[in-house]
Amino acid sequence: MEAPTLPPTTTQERAPAPVFVWNRRHLLDLESLSREEVLHVLDTADSMAEVSRRSRKKVPTLQGRIVFNLFFENSTRTRTSFDLAAKRLSADVQDFTAAVSSLSKGESFIDTAKNLEAMGADVLVVRHATAGAPHLLSKHVQCSIINAGDGAHEHPTQGLLDLMTIRQAKGKIDGLTVALVGDISHSRVARSNIWGLLKLGAKVILCGPSTLVPRGFEKLGCRISNDLDAIMPEIDVINVLRLQHERQQRGLFPSLSEYFKLYGVTQERLDNARPGLLLLAPGPINRGIELTPEVADGPNSLILSQVNNGLAVRMAVLYLVSGRLGPDTPAS
Amino acid sequence: MRTMQIKGGRIIDPSQKLDRVTSLWIGRGRVLAIGEEGYDDPETVIDATGLIVTPGLIDIHVHLREPGNEEDETIATGARAALAGGVTSVACMPNTVPAIDTKGAAEFVVLQAKRARQANVYPVGAVSKGRKGEELAELGQLVEGGAIAFTDDGAPVASASLMRRALQYARMFDKVIMQHCQVPELTVGGVMNDGFESMRLGIPGMPAAAEDIMVARDIRLAEITGGRLHIQHISTERSVELVREGKRRGIAVTAEACPHHITLTDESLRSFDANFKMNPPLRTKRDIDAIIEGLKDGTIDVIATDHAPHAPEKKMRELDQAPFGIVGLETLLPIAIHALIEPGHLDWPGMIARLTSNPARIFGLDKGSLRVGQDADVTLIDPQARWTIDPTRFHSKSRNTPYGGWEVKGRAHTTIVGGEVRHTLGGIVQRPAAHAAL
Numbered sequence: 127m128e129a130p131t132l133p134p135t136t137t138q139e140r141a142p143a144p145v146f147v148w149n150r151r152h153l154l155d156l157e158s159l160s161r162e163e164v165l166h167v168l169d170t171a172d173s174m175a176e177v178s179r180r181s182r183k184k185v186p187t188l189q190g191r192i193v194f195n196l197f198f199e200n201s202t203r204t205r206t207s208f209d210l211a212a213k214r215l216s217a218d219v220q221d222f223t224a225a226v227s228s229l230s231k232g233e234s235f236i237d238t239a240k241n242l243e244a245m246g247a248d249v250l251v252v253r254h255a256t257a258g259a260p261h262l263l264s265k266h267v268q269c270s271i272i273n274a275g276d277g278a279h280e281h282p283t284q285g286l287l288d289l290m291t292i293r294q295a296k297g298k299i300d301g302l303t304v305a306l307v308g309d310i311s312h313s314r315v316a317r318s319n320i321w322g323l324l325k326l327g328a329k330v331i332l333c334g335p336s337t338l339v340p341r342g343f344e345k346l347g348c349r350i351s352n353d354l355d356a357i358m359p360e361i362d363v364i365n366v367l368r369l370q371h372e373r374q375q376r377g378l379f380p381s382l383s384e385y386f387k388l389y390g391v392t393q394e395r396l397d398n399a400r401p402g403l404l405l406l407a408p409g410p411i412n413r414g415i416e417l418t419p420e421v422a423d424g425p426n427s428l429i430l431s432q433v434n435n436g437l438a439v440r441m442a443v444l445y446l447v448s449g450r451l452g453p454d455t456p457a458s
Numbered sequence: 459m460r461t462m463q464i465k466g467g468r469i470i471d472p473s474q475k476l477d478r479v480t481s482l483w484i485g486r487g488r489v490l491a492i493g494e495e496g497y498d499d500p501e502t503v504i505d506a507t508g509l510i511v512t513p514g515l516i517d518i519h520v521h522l523r524e525p526g527n528e529e530d531e532t533i534a535t536g537a538r539a540a541l542a543g544g545v546t547s548v549a550c551m552p553n554t555v556p557a558i559d560t561k562g563a564a565e566f567v568v569l570q571a572k573r574a575r576q577a578n579v580y581p582v583g584a585v586s587k588g589r590k591g592e593e594l595a596e597l598g599q600l601v602e603g604g605a606i607a608f609t610d611d612g613a614p615v616a617s618a619s620l621m622r623r624a625l626q627y628a629r630m631f632d633k634v635i636m637q638h639c640q641v642p643e644l645t646v647g648g649v650m651n652d653g654f655e656s657m658r659l660g661i662p663g664m665p666a667a668a669e670d671i672m673v674a675r676d677i678r679l680a681e682i683t684g685g686r687l688h689i690q691h692i693s694t695e696r697s698v699e700l701v702r703e704g705k706r707r708g709i710a711v712t713a714e715a716c717p718h719h720i721t722l723t724d725e726s727l728r729s730f731d732a733n734f735k736m737n738p739p740l741r742t743k744r745d746i747d748a749i750i751e752g753l754k755d756g757t758i759d760v761i762a763t764d765h766a767p768h769a770p771e772k773k774m775r776e777l778d779q780a781p782f783g784i785v786g787l788e789t790l791l792p793i794a795i796h797a798l799i800e801p802g803h804l805d806w807p808g809m810i811a812r813l814t815s816n817p818a819r820i821f822g823l824d825k826g827s828l829r830v831g832q833d834a835d836v837t838l839i840d841p842q843a844r845w846t847i848d849p850t851r852f853h854s855k856s857r858n859t860p861y862g863g864w865e866v867k868g869r870a871h872t873t874i875v876g877g878e879v880r881h882t883l884g885g886i887v888q889r890p891a892a893h894a895a896l
Binding site for chain 2: 257279343345
């Protein structure tokens with residue numbers, strides 16, 4: 127398999143000077159990536175962003191390659207983002223949704239993936255409600271697996287796009303203080319952010335109700351806080367996680383209105399923050415629960431940049447995993 | 459009389475505090491004698507030089523899946539796997555489909571075991587009808603059908619009032635209630651131990667406290683009823699302390715530990731491999747140390763496998779959809795040796811007691827001893843044999859083990875049930891020339 131050609135780079139090179147060789151076949155999580163690998167994806171994404179600024183938003187890089195979006199859990203934006211990213215690289219993309227598939231007839235998800243591989247899939251973009259499902263698949267197929275979110279475990283491309291957005295706005299990540307606010311326990315976005323941010327030298331504060339922010343995260347090097355007002359003046363970035371209503375039904379906090387009073391991001395709270403505070407939200411956002419509409423649409427908000435960068439990050443990841451085969455893989 | 463001499467082996471029989479190199483003589487399915495003086499012209503001579511000769515091992519916690527899930531295991535295949543692991547008697551759990559909750563169901567197990575002619579199989583009856591945790595099953599009838607104890611294993615008896623009645627009622631038959639201790643509402647949706655690892659992996663957890671709370675409750679219920687409580691597959695540090703305290707206060711509580719709970723921790727789940735998913739879940743190093751300490755000081759009486767076969771198509775799945783449990787019969791000895799003998803936690807007689815005389819005593823089995831006149835159930839262990847665990851060679855129908863590929867030391871060499879060699883790696887059984895000439 128020949129390496130695909132990278133689109134011409136116009137943005138400033140920020141990769142470390144020595145030639146970096148990416149040799150991962152899969153992107154399963156950020157925990158296992160090195161700092162250099164994370165930076166390499168971000169640098170690649172920066173050059174991919176350039177493609178999206180052209181009037182003809184397409185390069186032939188992955189022409190002839192087949193990408194399957196294999197989603198065992200509902201998703202609109204992540205799937206659309208991967209879909210567009212693959213198309214901008216000229217890959218053939220096919221959606222495979224569990225609801226309309228043979229899965230409802232009892233086929234195992236491993237068999238489903240093997241079938242898609244037999245159809246010539248080069249990359250499977252996998253979303254699954256179970257932690258580790260993409261890892262399990264990667265042991266059963268030869269093609270590349272990109273984790274598009276596995277249970278409460280990781281959502282690596284979301285973590286990367288958050289990093290890219292922060293780096294774009296602040297010019298660096300090292301030394302920044304970033305707060306993740308909300309349901310950390312059940313959030314794959316939180317875990318990918320934690321690993322990525324820590325690897326790149328940020329300080330991470332996890333803030334939310336004690337029932338949703340396990341103390342154990344301190345062992346990973348994070349700070350825990352249950353008081354959003356107390357941390358507002360010391361943070362450079364606030365990343366507002368989505369709150370699933372189901373958590374309230376399960377009794378993890380008493381009511382949405384109490385949640386909003388304690389952890390809702392309001393203009394009043396932003397007024398106590400440092401100037402230039404960045405506001406991120408992986409979405410979909412619940413206006414009036416996690417944050418107010420004026421905040422979501424206000425000057426601190428980078429929500430739409432995140433969406434835009436998501437495309438670039440996914441192009442970068444698709445390019446990188448299909449460009450090289452791991453050392454353990456026979457080139458066939 | 460046709461006799462068998464097992465000579466040159468180190469005979470370890472904790473029931474007689476015996477540990478010496480000598481001969482074991484067998485005839486008419488029973489132990490005839492121990493010592494160099496024996497019988498002329500034995501029909502069979504087994505050279506057990508370098509081997510350990512023990513009463514046949516007893517595993518009081520296995521799942522044989524028949525009736526209802528014969529794709530995972532049958533009584534015949536499970537009892538065959540037992541022999542390969544050196545186990546001559548197993549007690550099978552009643553969580554079959556339907557459950558072993560009637561006399562007829564218990565008799566079915568006994569009958570199937572007889573037909574199979576492998577290891578001895580003793581049914582354990584359900585505590586409650588249909589294992590639903592609502593009404594007591596007909597415990598008296600189950601005893602008549604062959605049940606040696608009662609449990610709703612797989613699920614705990616969640617109701618404190620039903621547990622109290624069960625402990626009281628089972629006293630009439632001097633039988634043990636085996637309890638899978640876990641407060642169900644604390645483990646809903648749980649897949650692994652609740653702790654740092656589950657938090658890091660984003661996997662729903664099952665807190666150790668869910669076990670501790672029910673162990674504490676049931677020990678107290680055993681105290682007020684005078685009933686006999688047996689804690690199954692103990693997995694937490696605190697549970698071990700509770701059992702220790704209960705015994706100190708003279709309460710009739712006993713406990714078992716599984717090889718996997720003293721060899722593996724919840725860190726194994728980083729692989730997302732369902733062969734590390736069991737219930738109770740793999741815990742932490744602290745828990746392992748506490749269980750080993752409990753085995754050393756006698757707090758934990760028994761080593762049992764919780765052999766839980768599952769067909770590959772069920773186990774090779776997403777972690778939360780795969781069933782709990784691993785097979786254990788064919789890895790029992792090497793893993794127990796690795797965890798207990800090699801580090802010096804137990805000596806051979808100590809470990810053998812927890813696999814023979816202790817379970818026999820607790821469950822009232824006339825087994826686990828090489829006294830003259832006992833059934834000649836004998837296990838020959840090669841303590842030096844080095845081998846690699848290869849699940850594809852298991853006699854069990856299932857291959858769900860976390861130990862595949864482990865390089866281990868020690869294995870069952872020959873397994874004798876009722877004087878009959880039913881499993882052997884071969885090479886040691888000879889007929890003396892005198893007989894060959896006849």
